[in-house]
Amino acid sequence: MRDIKMALRNLNRQKKRTFLLGGAIAFGLMIVTLLNGFAGSFIENVGENFSHLMAGHIFLDGVEKLPSGRTVYRIQDEKILIQALEDLQIPYSDISARSEFSGTLIFEGESIRQNITGTDWQKETFFRERLILKEGSFENLSEPQGIILSEDIARRLNVEIGDRMLVQLSTATGQQNVGEFSLAAIIVDPGLFGSISAYANLAYVNELLNLKPDEYVTLGIFLQDMSQIDFWAEKLYLYLQDKVQLFSRETGKEEENPFAAILNQTKEEEWQGTKYRLYTLNDILSEIQEVVQVLNVASLIFLIILFIVIMVGVTNTFRMVMFERIKEIGTMRALGMQRGEVKSLFLLEAFFLALGGALAGLLAAGVVMLILSQIFWGLDSPIFILLKNGYMTFRLSFFQVLLNIVIVLFMTLLAAYFPAKNAAKLEPAVALRTTN
Amino acid sequence: MQKRLLILFLFFLILSISAFGATPDFHAMLVEIDKTGNFDTTDFSCVYTIVSEKPGEEPSVTQARMFRRDKTDQFVLLILKPDTQKGQGYLQVDDNVWFYDPESRKFTYSSLKENIQNSDTKNSDLNRNSLAEDYEVANWSETSLGSFPVYLLELEAKHNEVSYPKVKLWIRKDRPMVLKAEEYSLSDRLMRTVYYPKYIQVGDQYLPSQMLFVDNLKPGEKTQVTMRDASVAPLPDSVFTKTFLERVNN
Numbered sequence: 001m002r003d004i005k006m007a008l009r010n011l012n013r014q015k016k017r018t019f020l021l022g023g024a025i026a027f028g029l030m031i032v033t034l035l036n037g038f039a040g041s042f043i044e045n046v047g048e049n050f051s052h053l054m055a056g057h058i059f060l061d062g063v064e065k066l067p068s069g070r071t072v073y074r075i076q077d078e079k080i081l082i083q084a085l086e087d088l089q090i091p092y093s094d095i096s097a098r099s100e101f102s103g104t105l106i107f108e109g110e111s112i113r114q115n116i117t118g119t120d121w122q123k124e125t126f127f128r129e130r131l132i133l134k135e136g137s138f139e140n141l142s143e144p145q146g147i148i149l150s151e152d153i154a155r156r157l158n159v160e161i162g163d164r165m166l167v168q169l170s171t172a173t174g175q176q177n178v179g180e181f182s183l184a185a186i187i188v189d190p191g192l193f194g195s196i197s198a199y200a201n202l203a204y205v206n207e208l209l210n211l212k213p214d215e216y217v218t219l220g221i222f223l224q225d226m227s228q229i230d231f232w233a234e235k236l237y238l239y240l241q242d243k244v245q246l247f248s249r250e251t252g253k254e255e256e257n258p259f260a261a262i263l264n265q266t267k268e269e270e271w272q273g274t275k276y277r278l279y280t281l282n283d284i285l286s287e288i289q290e291v292v293q294v295l296n297v298a299s300l301i302f303l304i305i306l307f308i309v310i311m312v313g314v315t316n317t318f319r320m321v322m323f324e325r326i327k328e329i330g331t332m333r334a335l336g337m338q339r340g341e342v343k344s345l346f347l348l349e350a351f352f353l354a355l356g357g358a359l360a361g362l363l364a365a366g367v368v369m370l371i372l373s374q375i376f377w378g379l380d381s382p383i384f385i386l387l388k389n390g391y392m393t394f395r396l397s398f399f400q401v402l403l404n405i406v407i408v409l410f411m412t413l414l415a416a417y418f419p420a421k422n423a424a425k426l427e428p429a430v431a432l433r434t435t436n
Numbered sequence: 437m438q439k440r441l442l443i444l445f446l447f448f449l450i451l452s453i454s455a456f457g458a459t460p461d462f463h464a465m466l467v468e469i470d471k472t473g474n475f476d477t478t479d480f481s482c483v484y485t486i487v488s489e490k491p492g493e494e495p496s497v498t499q500a501r502m503f504r505r506d507k508t509d510q511f512v513l514l515i516l517k518p519d520t521q522k523g524q525g526y527l528q529v530d531d532n533v534w535f536y537d538p539e540s541r542k543f544t545y546s547s548l549k550e551n552i553q554n555s556d557t558k559n560s561d562l563n564r565n566s567l568a569e570d571y572e573v574a575n576w577s578e579t580s581l582g583s584f585p586v587y588l589l590e591l592e593a594k595h596n597e598v599s600y601p602k603v604k605l606w607i608r609k610d611r612p613m614v615l616k617a618e619e620y621s622l623s624d625r626l627m628r629t630v631y632y633p634k635y636i637q638v639g640d641q642y643l644p645s646q647m648l649f650v651d652n653l654k655p656g657e658k659t660q661v662t663m664r665d666a667s668v669a670p671l672p673d674s675v676f677t678k679t680f681l682e683r684v685n686n
Binding site: 018109179 | 491
């Protein structure tokens, strides 16, 4: 207790020095905590935003293989799939039926390749809420050939609301087809995902793909709880396994996630009739999960590098402290203080310095997070895919915070250890004789 | 006796009318046209020059050497010009088409329907035909194109995996040579017009030595393809391999 008091008093004696050293530690930990917090919510926000763009958390595609070897994507009869949702009592909030193709939009000499998604606007009311219109209106989609383009694509094609443009595509079976779209609305550019952001009426997209009106390519299931994706996907897979042909979700050496495994099977396998592929948002986002891991590892490396720099400062400071207090150490040793106690005193000082800095860093990180999370970055922000409804969010795990604090404490103590050891080694008589 | 002569006269009259108005054997004609472009007994090689024009842009010139072995469904297309794409190539083995990029030294899976070097020409345009197999004649008429009397055939695809569901062909009456083709989309919109103004004899076949592809969806975009150095001399097996594309770049 006496040593603790002395250590705290010593820190208090050199306020400026303590503040600078503690501030450096706090700054380092604040940056790392912010990075960790951002990475923590990254996957959740990207997942949620992606689920809205893709209209679901769990997906089912129907795939047929024609005698020529060509694969045709269509769900001809959804009854058994809808029955599965009811029988399993899957807690879903919405289901979506979508068809899509990659085609060339042509307008007055300009052409651009674009993915176009057919959406049932009457059923997918939730999707309208996610699209930020810059021009035009959803009412324009009452025209069967209406299309919504992103700002960037509309600018590059030089089209305005009401303009009619051609679209060239291949049907589901590979025939060339040409259709006409009328620009119904322009949405705010969703940044990286601009190329997948053109939306039209499902019925017309089906017509262009030469699919029947009640057919479509992908059934999307929106779960009430996004954290249950893997659980319900597994249940649905087991249920459907006995009722329809399904592509295996087992991963091999070549594929690291079920989605890649299914894609390979589609190319390699032969089958009759419709075979279904079941995949999830997590399968698709597995690459992004790797990004989060990389981000976490990078922040850890950053923390260590930052603290190596701070350690040099701590070591030098404590060496200076030792010389400044050499007479004091000599006096304390002469009065009976043991070597171990001198070392403990220095280490306790370093410990409280690190602890104070770490707590201040966490507090500062919390304040910065609070401020950043209050700023509305807008749903048209280029980083909207990383945000939650236009706001930055942060998620920290207790373990991560604890690990960071332990690393800070360990490295600061390590930095102070050698000056502390040298201070403890001082002979009282030599110390008392020394003049600064 | 007079009655018998009258019946005989009417019989020959009907016979001659039906013979005069008989539909030509268009299926056989399409088979002949397919044969014109197919080399089932020999190899084939030539150099194509593709000049692509787009409004507001300088014409782009692509030169490619084609090697074909139809009996085993193999072909190699090696880009010679422009210099920036020199060495790129397409290799077809059975149903697989590979694209080779000498910069990355990697092969990527491609498609016969992909356009060559951003032109209006597709790889499949330079490969074998299968009109008789894929299409049936829905309508025909006789007309003329320039100074040539021609049959105008309207072909409809027999199945839904053919690129163009409807094709119109202008075929010379005196020999099975296509002079013009119009290709239509499923929605019956004219997508592309192809002109074959010149033919040359290669071995015992006539081949179009000049082709003009006009994109009807993008006004002003057209591509002219000319063929030279055509040969039916045997080609070594090693030409139809990935190693060949890699080696010619070394």
